[in-house]
Amino acid sequence: MIVALPKRFGKFEVFYMSPTIKDIAKAAGVSITTVSRALNGYPDVNEKTRSRIKKLAEKMSYHPNSQAQSLVLKKTNTIGVIISELTRDSVKAAFSFEVLCGISDRSSELNYDIILFSTNPNKQMNKTYSDLCRERNVDGVILKGLKTTDPYLREVIDQSSFPSVLIDIPVAGEGVGHVTTDxxxxxxxxxxxxxxxxxxxxxxxxxxxxxxxxxxxxxxxxxxxxxxxxxxxxxxxxxxxxxxxxxxxxxxxxxxxxxxxxxxxxxxxxxxxxxxxxxxxxxxxxxxxxxxxxxxxxxxxxxxxxxxxxxxxEKYEMGYQAAQMLIDMIEGRNVKHKIVLDNQLIIRESADRLQKG
Amino acid sequence: MIVALPKRFGKFEVFYMSPTIKDIAKAAGVSITTVSRALNGYPDVNEKTRSRIKKLAEKMSYHPNSQAQSLVLKKTNTIGVIISELTRDSVKAAFSFEVLCGISDRSSELNYDIILFSTNPNKQMNKTYSDLCRERNVDGVILKGLKTTDPYLREVIDQSSFPSVLIDIPVAGEGVGHVTTDxxxxxxxxxxxxxxxxxxxxxxxxxxxxxxxxxxxxxxxxxxxxxxxxxxxxxxxxxxxxxxxxxxxxxxxxxxxxxxxxxxxxxxxxxxxxxxxxxxxxxxxxxxxxxxxxxxxxxxxxxxxxxxxxxxxEKYEMGYQAAQMLIDMIEGRNVKHKIVLDNQLIIRESADRLQKG
DNA sequence: GGAGTTTTCCGAAACGTTTCGGAAAAAGGC
DNA sequence: GCCTTTTTCCGAAACGTTTCGGAAAACTCC
Structure with a gap:
């Protein structure tokens, strides 16, 4: 879709704009409503027009604007990930990262994006947990690395109607679950x-x-x-x-x-x-x-x-399961609010029989 | 703010809703416009009413809905991070994670959120790079771990009007920069x-x-x-x-x-x-x-x-600088599109003089 | 005390969606 | 051919912001 006048974003002139639903409607000669309903699979649209609209949308590479969508649907398909020791210390980091990978993989499989908040006790003073969530309107949160003394933890427990899953902190309730290892x-x-x-x-x-x-x-x-x-x-x-x-x-x-x-x-x-x-x-x-x-x-x-x-x-699995649990909760499925993963003794060299004598 | 009727999100009843600008306006006895302009520091509002509104907003813990904001401003204050080898292989992971920490820290300092896309060549077939960006309306992207054969790379170069910075791939142009080490x-x-x-x-x-x-x-x-x-x-x-x-x-x-x-x-x-x-x-x-x-x-x-x-x-620094560069580009500041970081030989034990004899 | 200025405020449109309620068109039944 | 039912479509409101253009109110000045 080429628009007549370039719009300015910072110093970049954007000539090619994403087509909106309006553009598709115009091109297809139908109303906005019909495009929306066609694309979202509602039954009250003729199969012929539906396929015509679908093809057009494809050709013009239309993608619904997610901001607009979430504004009306009150659902962002986004989960927040709060890792409190998101630190440059690479040794500790590896653990969190593997968890993050698991979260990321499962989330994207289930069509959620993840937005990453790093935090520290200092930040937690300025901005409450719920502020963080509400401002960005995430549908739920996964928290890792929280200490029992972190202000956020109290909030998570108090506002338990907001879906959240904790990693390695055994709190469970209406909207909060946790995953840990045995x-x-x-x-x-x-x-x-x-x-x-x-x-x-x-x-x-x-x-x-x-x-x-x-x-x-x-x-x-x-x-x-x-x-x-x-x-x-x-x-x-x-x-x-x-x-x-x-x-x-x-x-x-x-x-x-x-x-x-x-x-x-x-x-x-x-x-x-x-x-x-x-x-x-x-x-x-x-x-x-x-x-x-x-x-x-x-x-x-x-x-x-x-x-x-x-x-x-199983760090990856922890993240994977956490994402699964959270999204289950968000989408209103019934779900256990506690997952305990198995772990396994890996026998290498640092433990052995005592040497005689 | 307590609303009269509970709304339903999945299985969760939310009684406490975030107040909107409308609520603040009503409470302050002014128009929506005035609240907006008061909070955003416009000069055409009386200092007395401004401070009254500010206090009220504070008390009611009002936070503007970012979806609504970005819908009209066409700016999400979000940057996408695409890490292509976001893998469970923990050895490689550590590197990427440190970079990510740098990105995260600098972004949050500059008031941007980061949303994390993991990808692999398979996914790149289904969804183009620009689809990814447009759907989520990120303001810019940082890419790491791309191979020269990855489809995304071509796109980044082609659509160079969209701000992006590459890590360790020396491409520079109108809207694309890179950071690497010497x-x-x-x-x-x-x-x-x-x-x-x-x-x-x-x-x-x-x-x-x-x-x-x-x-x-x-x-x-x-x-x-x-x-x-x-x-x-x-x-x-x-x-x-x-x-x-x-x-x-x-x-x-x-x-x-x-x-x-x-x-x-x-x-x-x-x-x-x-x-x-x-x-x-x-x-x-x-x-x-x-x-x-x-x-x-x-x-x-x-x-x-x-x-x-x-x-x-300096992996953390790479991320930090990448975020800085990207946000500079997004906000239209003039900026070098190439950053080469210093590195340093760390002398430990694995290299030494040959033993005589 | 009236015209001109400045200060302070507001109405309404716009952003891109979804969806309710209803209307037009087509099909069915006799 | 007329009434009923079904199919297919659409107008308009709503979500929560920002901002343009203008209006009311308050000052200034002679």
Whole structure:
């Protein structure tokens, strides 16, 4: 469609404009209404005119303006993705990105676009969660990386009529669901594996108290011990705050208290990396003198020396399922508001039997 | 604002609706026009009424509906981000993600939202690039990961009136710009470093012919050799197709032809990983018997054994600059359509002097 | 105190859709 | 041929903004 006068957008002159429904109507010699109804499959339009209109629309490469559509339909076919630690730290980033890929793939399959909000506690002061959603009129939101102390979380729970799904935060309600991994069994499997390898003095490095997943993982640890009739000892557990340094600190604290420790499971691979670094500096050899197991299976895990044995989370699947759940909720389908994904112990090199002698 | 009758969205009853400009007008006892002009800072409204309206808008937490706005303004304040290898492969993903973070940060600083399109050659058949943009009415696009064979690329170049910036593809024109890293000097620095360490027989593993960045990197390799009066030998160069296996294949081919090779620079860290794996299997010790240098500095690079010496690309900065450039173009500011970022050789452990004897 | 200016406000059209209610046209029935 | 039913179409309102052109009100000036 060539319009008579160029319009200006910034410094760009746009001569070729997208045709509107009006253009199609004119070209087809019918009313706007008829074009709309023809294209949207309503039964009250003659099949001949319908196909004529369809062909024309195709030829003129007509696409309905989504702004106009959503204005009247009150539906944007857009979901917001809020990732709070959208950070340049590439190590953490990889995890979120895989989740994002899953979200993106499923969304586009179901004909939703995703719009990405990055946020941080600072931003959360200025603009509330609902402002964010309302301004852009997203149909629903997926949130990842929220801490229990983040202001947004409160809002999500309060305004539970607005569809949202949380990743790794176990809140469920009218309009809010969540997807997470089976944290209990993940850590239990790790502990079991170590026990099978002959370990009895097993430490645990968790994330932080405020995170829900960490409570579950601690349960998994306790469960694993219990199954082998090993008594749980709180002094064998430290929080590493999901950071490399935190992991390093934690392991040295634990080892000073319990030099007899022969194995440690960590609540994230990042912390496991810190642990390995620290152990190396202490002259301990892995897994000869001490075994290490991580959690997540980030890409680095298979490149370390020794390669890290870890519990793999299906990150892509998490995003995929989150998108599915959210869109189900948006479109009013009945749906479980809680999805717990399986995970799997990936056995590599960092955990093994103790060397005799 | 409480409306009288609940509206239905899917299965959710929404009692609390966002107030519209009409609600504010009614509450303030003025016309819609005045509210709009008051809020948008026009001079033809009394300061008293302006502040009254502003307070009211604040109190009722009014936010203009962005769909309605963009419908009349023909501007969405949204930029599209098309990442073609938005894949679940987490190793490659990290790179794109960091770029994305940069884009996201700068965009939100400049008050743009980003909407994420993932694509693949298959999807590109169904929906053209311009369809994608027009349907969602994005103001501009950033594209990353496009191959020279991707249909979209042709379109970007053809419709150059639509603002777009490419990452790592050197196309510039009326409305299209690009940002990349200084590929020539990056590789040259790597070669220089090796020469300073005493190496003379230096191989080069590139990506593939069709990629523009690879031509530059090859130039950098040749330049580095030339500066040391080493003659360029094409049989010391192989394409590794940016994959781990490709890197492994490449190094074994090169070594079979040139067993005297003592150092190799790779056009990506991924390939360097493959090279290191292959060399290990061949019983070669790095860097004792052969040195390896990578390109990118992905997170894994600092966790391998030995730690990978590599040319760091500022991935976050790439995204940041790309967003800046695009928004400059959208808003009609004059701007350079080409940005070349510096990079830096990060010296770790995988490249060193040859061991005597 | 009236004309001219300035300040402050508003009505209405426009953006591109969807959809309700109804009207025109065609078909059916006798 | 006339009434009824069905099929096919359309006008107009609505969604929530922005903005043009003008009007009312308030000042200024002599």
């Amino acid at each position: 944290n209990v069994s993940g850590v239990r499997d790790a502990v079991r594996h170590l026990i099978q390898l002959g370990h009895r003095n097993i430490a645990f490095i968790n994330g932080y108290k405020e995170a829900a997943i960490c409570a579950d993982r601690l349960s998994g640890y306790m469960l694993g011990l219990q199954e082998a009739d090993i008594t749980y000892d709180v002094s064998r557990v430290e929080d590493g705050r999901f950071s490399e340094e935190g992991g390093a600190d934690a392991i040295s604290k634990i080892l000073s208290r319990h030099p007899e420790t022969t194995a440690v499971v960590c609540s994230s691979d990042i912390m496991a990396l810190g642990v390995m670094k620290e152990l190396e500096q202490m002259g301990r050899v892995i897994p000869g003198s001490i075994s290490v197991i991580g959690f997540d299976d980030i890409s680095i895990a298979s490149y370390t020396t020794p390669k890290l044995t870890t519990v793999r989370q | 590929n020539v000097s990056g590789v040259r620095d790597a070669v220089r470093h090796l020469i300073q360490l005493g190496h003379r027989n230096i191989a080069f593993i590139n990506g593939y012919k069709e990629a523009a960045i690879c031509a530059d990197r090859l130039s950098g390799y040749m330049l580095g050799l030339q500066e040391a009066d080493i003659t360029y030998d094409v049989s010391r160069v192989e394409d590794g197709r940016f994959s781990e296996e490709g890197g492994a294949d490449a190094i074994s081919k090169i070594l079979s032809r040139h067993p005297e090779t003592t150092a190799v620079v790779c056009s990506s860290d991924i390939m360097a990983l493959g090279v290191m794996k292959e060399l290990e299997q061949m019983g070669r010790v790095i860097p004792g018997s052969i040195s390896v240098i990578g390109f990118d500095d992905i997170s894994i690079a600092s966790y391998t054994t030995p730690k990978l010496t590599t040319v760091r690309q």
